[in-house]
Amino acid sequence: MLKHILIFLGVLLLFIFGSKHIESKELTDNQVKAEVLWQVTQVIDMLQTIEIAEHGDRWVETNNFLGSDPSTAAIIPYFAMRGYAHYWITNNIREDWRWPWLIVTNYLNIDVIEHNHSLGIRIKLN
Numbered sequence: 001m002l003k004h005i006l007i008f009l010g011v012l013l014l015f016i017f018g019s020k021h022i023e024s025k026e027l028t029d030n031q032v033k034a035e036v037l038w039q040v041t042q043v044i045d046m047l048q049t050i051e052i053a054e055h056g057d058r059w060v061e062t063n064n065f066l067g068s069d070p071s072t073a074a075i076i077p078y079f080a081m082r083g084y085a086h087y088w089i090t091n092n093i094r095e096d097w098r099w100p101w102l103i104v105t106n107y108l109n110i111d112v113i114e115h116n117h118s119l120g121i122r123i124k125l126n
Helices: 002-018 029-054 072-092 095-118
Strands: none
Touching (some): 029 072, 029 095
16 A cells, blocks of 8 residues: 555645746645645545455445446546646636635545445555
8 A cells, every 4th residue: 555655645746836927826725735635635545446356255346437336547646636626626727716615525435435444444554
């Protein structure tokens, strides 16, 4: 799992630092924390998705973009692009929409993680 995290972070950093920055108002410290929370919960979701893919006899992936039996080679780029897209939107969305965006998207990530956990999906970092 650690190698999956490192690959994911590498791809995400390439997207973030390789993108052209659009001029927008700076995020507040609390908005940065909310974005970091979203990125962390997304990594957890990614690791749960990899766990589902590696144990197809126990669980079936329900993400329509990935399909019912995705490979790790599909999962990591999908989550890296999703992470970059969220980061980009957070930085470029209208200032008065940032908090609703961050609250709703964090809630959705946490809800998915909790649902997966209730199904018995656990993350093993070995």
